[in-house]
Amino acid sequence: MALLVQKFGGTSVGSVDRIENVADKVCKFRDEGHDLVIVVSAMSGETNRLTGLAKEVMEHPTPREMDVLLSTGEQVTIALLTMALHKRGYDARSYLGTQVRILTDDSHTKARILDIDNQRIHEDLKAGCIVVVAGFQGVDEHGNITTLGRGGSDTTGVALAAALQADECQIYTDVDGVYTTDPRIVDSARRLESITFEEMLEMASLGSKVLQIRAVEFAGKYNVPLRVLSTFEDGPGTLIRIEEDENMEAPVVSGIAFNRDEAKLTVTGVPDIPGVASKILKPISDANIEVDMIVQNVGEDNLTDFTFTVHRNEFKKAYAILERLAQELSAQTVKGDDKIAKVSIVGVGMRSHAGVASKMFEALSQEGINIQMISTSEIKISVVIDEKYLELAVRSLHSAFELQKEAVE
Amino acid sequence: MALLVQKFGGTSVGSVDRIENVADKVCKFRDEGHDLVIVVSAMSGETNRLTGLAKEVMEHPTPREMDVLLSTGEQVTIALLTMALHKRGYDARSYLGTQVRILTDDSHTKARILDIDNQRIHEDLKAGCIVVVAGFQGVDEHGNITTLGRGGSDTTGVALAAALQADECQIYTDVDGVYTTDPRIVDSARRLESITFEEMLEMASLGSKVLQIRAVEFAGKYNVPLRVLSTFEDGPGTLIRIEEDENMEAPVVSGIAFNRDEAKLTVTGVPDIPGVASKILKPISDANIEVDMIVQNVGEDNLTDFTFTVHRNEFKKAYAILERLAQELSAQTVKGDDKIAKVSIVGVGMRSHAGVASKMFEALSQEGINIQMISTSEIKISVVIDEKYLELAVRSLHSAFELQKEAVE
Numbered sequence: 001m002a003l004l005v006q007k008f009g010g011t012s013v014g015s016v017d018r019i020e021n022v023a024d025k026v027c028k029f030r031d032e033g034h035d036l037v038i039v040v041s042a043m044s045g046e047t048n049r050l051t052g053l054a055k056e057v058m059e060h061p062t063p064r065e066m067d068v069l070l071s072t073g074e075q076v077t078i079a080l081l082t083m084a085l086h087k088r089g090y091d092a093r094s095y096l097g098t099q100v101r102i103l104t105d106d107s108h109t110k111a112r113i114l115d116i117d118n119q120r121i122h123e124d125l126k127a128g129c130i131v132v133v134a135g136f137q138g139v140d141e142h143g144n145i146t147t148l149g150r151g152g153s154d155t156t157g158v159a160l161a162a163a164l165q166a167d168e169c170q171i172y173t174d175v176d177g178v179y180t181t182d183p184r185i186v187d188s189a190r191r192l193e194s195i196t197f198e199e200m201l202e203m204a205s206l207g208s209k210v211l212q213i214r215a216v217e218f219a220g221k222y223n224v225p226l227r228v229l230s231t232f233e234d235g236p237g238t239l240i241r242i243e244e245d246e247n248m249e250a251p252v253v254s255g256i257a258f259n260r261d262e263a264k265l266t267v268t269g270v271p272d273i274p275g276v277a278s279k280i281l282k283p284i285s286d287a288n289i290e291v292d293m294i295v296q297n298v299g300e301d302n303l304t305d306f307t308f309t310v311h312r313n314e315f316k317k318a319y320a321i322l323e324r325l326a327q328e329l330s331a332q333t334v335k336g337d338d339k340i341a342k343v344s345i346v347g348v349g350m351r352s353h354a355g356v357a358s359k360m361f362e363a364l365s366q367e368g369i370n371i372q373m374i375s376t377s378e379i380k381i382s383v384v385i386d387e388k389y390l391e392l393a394v395r396s397l398h399s400a401f402e403l404q405k406e407a408v409e
Numbered sequence: 410m411a412l413l414v415q416k417f418g419g420t421s422v423g424s425v426d427r428i429e430n431v432a433d434k435v436c437k438f439r440d441e442g443h444d445l446v447i448v449v450s451a452m453s454g455e456t457n458r459l460t461g462l463a464k465e466v467m468e469h470p471t472p473r474e475m476d477v478l479l480s481t482g483e484q485v486t487i488a489l490l491t492m493a494l495h496k497r498g499y500d501a502r503s504y505l506g507t508q509v510r511i512l513t514d515d516s517h518t519k520a521r522i523l524d525i526d527n528q529r530i531h532e533d534l535k536a537g538c539i540v541v542v543a544g545f546q547g548v549d550e551h552g553n554i555t556t557l558g559r560g561g562s563d564t565t566g567v568a569l570a571a572a573l574q575a576d577e578c579q580i581y582t583d584v585d586g587v588y589t590t591d592p593r594i595v596d597s598a599r600r601l602e603s604i605t606f607e608e609m610l611e612m613a614s615l616g617s618k619v620l621q622i623r624a625v626e627f628a629g630k631y632n633v634p635l636r637v638l639s640t641f642e643d644g645p646g647t648l649i650r651i652e653e654d655e656n657m658e659a660p661v662v663s664g665i666a667f668n669r670d671e672a673k674l675t676v677t678g679v680p681d682i683p684g685v686a687s688k689i690l691k692p693i694s695d696a697n698i699e700v701d702m703i704v705q706n707v708g709e710d711n712l713t714d715f716t717f718t719v720h721r722n723e724f725k726k727a728y729a730i731l732e733r734l735a736q737e738l739s740a741q742t743v744k745g746d747d748k749i750a751k752v753s754i755v756g757v758g759m760r761s762h763a764g765v766a767s768k769m770f771e772a773l774s775q776e777g778i779n780i781q782m783i784s785t786s787e788i789k790i791s792v793v794i795d796e797k798y799l800e801l802a803v804r805s806l807h808s809a810f811e812l813q814k815e816a817v818e
Binding site: 016019020050053054056057058061062064065066068069071072075076078079080082083084086087093094096098099143144145 | 465484553
């Protein structure tokens with residue numbers, strides 16, 4: 001018997017039928033004797049509907065009122081799920097963020113959780129009650145409703161698990177776990193039994209959008225065991241754990257992540273003097289464009305080439321800024337390419353293994369794939385390649401690192 | 410410059426366009442220098458949508474969770490209206506029932522207001538802010554969301570006006586005031602400049618559904634000047650006032666109300682002994698059927714006829730109960746008629762004027778309309794007639810009491 005926090009996202013509660021399905025699932029866990037705190041999102045589509053109404057009224061809706069509006073989404077779901085549990089004869093009780101209470105700062109639409117009062121929930125659990133909590137929302141110290149930003153329900157789940165010292169925080173989604181890579185690209189992609197928080201962060205930030213980065217960070221920080229499972233199928237899912245796998249046979253590389261949403265920009269022939277990087281990036285960041293990879297090569301004649309990637313949606317905007325900037329920088333040319341893809345291998349094992357990078361580059365070279373940019377971190381190596389080679393690159397890397405093989409666990 | 414509480418119902422805020430229209434109206438009042446507290450209902454259709462979702466989950470949804478669900482309706486409206494005010498450059502702030510706070514008892518789905526904290530609202534008003542409050546909802550002493558039942562937004566408006574000692578509570582609807590009778594039936598029906606609370610209560614309970622009875626009672630009790638106006642047209646509306654009009658020329662009869670939703674049931678030949686009325690009505694009330702008019706005639710041979718009316722929807726159910734009961738009561742027959750209508754003349758003036766009843770009966774008799782039941786109160790005389798004569802009866806009474814004529818005011 002454990003204390004479990006189970007979070008069900010918008011797709012999992014997207015209709016009354018699906019809410020009934022979640023209720024069945026929850027009751028099964030309750031029958032096994034577990035204490036349960038259920039966190040739910042708004043029914044899928046609802047947040048967009050509400051945002052649409054607000055946009056009809058004004059282009060940039062006031063954040064405080066936006067939170068009043070959006071927080072109704074989860075409020076509907078907690079009521080319906082709690083009713084569904086009552087119908088099945090289970091004791092259950094719904095709570096809004098303000099009722100728990102989940103105290104946040106006052107940054108409306110992107111608030112941070114400061115504190116959670118766990119008293120009422122503990123009392124309810126003690127009395128055998130299933131507690132249903134609205135995800136995504138909190139309350140500031142003045143009683144104003146706040147929301148945590150998109151995907152904030154995962155964060156609510158993790159924060160509640162931390163506050164209640166739950167045995168596990170289970171995030172139910174429409175996939176049955178974290179895979180070595182996207183099964184739609186690689187047939188032999190395999191569900192991972194477990195993955196470390198660091199790996200999960202890299203996988204998530206690289207486009208394997210199973211979990212919100214913020215929730216993973218939060219879970220890592222507060223040492224909350226996190227599990228990703230499917231709402232629609234039974235199965236153990238993937239456990240996201242704190243410590244590295246101590247097994248000798250643990251894989252060096254855990255997974256292959258990729259991202260087709262980026263575009264590349266290069267300023268060539270820039271005088272290689274201090275401050276040039278910031279001169280290029282300042283106007284980009286001033287325009288609220290986020291930069292991902294940055295590579296600078298030392299060139300000849302004290303000239304350097306400076307390359308970085310941005311989200312593909314921001315490509316044109318960034319390009320225009322650089323063109324305006326080129327003369328000021330005495331740069332030779334501005335080049336851009338939005339037909340690129342980023343492929344990364346991720347694994348805590350690579351920290352202690354030399355040769356991972358060369359194995360990666362070799363695998364790509366054997367397929368004739370040219371590497372345009374390289375960027376590395378402790379547990380990840382990313383390359384930028386021509387978009388058309390993306391699937392080929394992922395498949396060759398998946399096979400080169402033998403990810404299809406079950407790890408000896 | 411006055412402190413006004415203005416309440417806009419579901420039809421008035423039924424779309425973003427209509428919310429914009431309300432915002433225009435509110436800003437105009439603000440420009441005139443008034444302090445404003447705006448109470449809004451859920452957008453029309455929203456409460457039905459939410460109720461539908463709940464009914465999909467369970468036949469009789471848990472009241473506490475029903476309140477969590479339904480209270481989202483007004484929450485959406487306050488956010489959108491406040492945004493619309495911001496767009497127009499006005500300072501405005503939305504409040505939920507829990508935030509005001511509007512303290513109620515814990516009778517979920519039909520809670521009663523116990524107390525209103527007016528401090529935050531007073532502070533906002535002082536700072537020049539328009540305050541937008543969610544109607545229909547409150548919070549119990551344990552922080553649970555409660556709702557006041559259908560039409561509860563009128564009650565919220567009146568209660569806030571009482572708590573804030575507002576100069577007037579204005580209820581905006583889709584009609585421009587209270588009429589001498591339904592203009593769809595009588596062309597010459599006239600908007601009343603004013604009406605007393607007692608008259609309004611009788612008019613409202615008799616089917617002129619302009620205001621919720623409960624709100625009118627509340628306003629009368631706390632001496633809140635109440636005005637009914639149109640959201641869609643300009644005009645003074647109808648003032649609902651405490652005191653009788655002291656003008657000598659004040660009309661004896663203020664209006665003609667009617668109701669086609671009733672059905673009549675008669676038990677004939679019941680032994681006229683003490684307790685027979687309760688024996689007949691107890692099983693009806695035990696079945697949760699509300700009874701409106703009750704008439705008992707002393708008959709011959711110590712037998713009596715007992716007649717009462719119920720809502721037409723309950724007719725068959727009530728009829729079946731009486732049939733089961735007839736033998737036990739040694740009654741002769743059970744008769745029923747659901748093709749009836751109730752027509753009433755209402756006016757505080759009739760208290761001091763003899764001859765009002767006979768004038769009414771005479772007017773009906775001249776049209777050959779047979780009166781099936783009569784019931785009177787201090788300020789009202791109601792008759793039950795054949796449904797097919799309803800329009801004729803209303804028109805003849807409207808003309809007999811000269812209601813088309815403007816009162817000398």
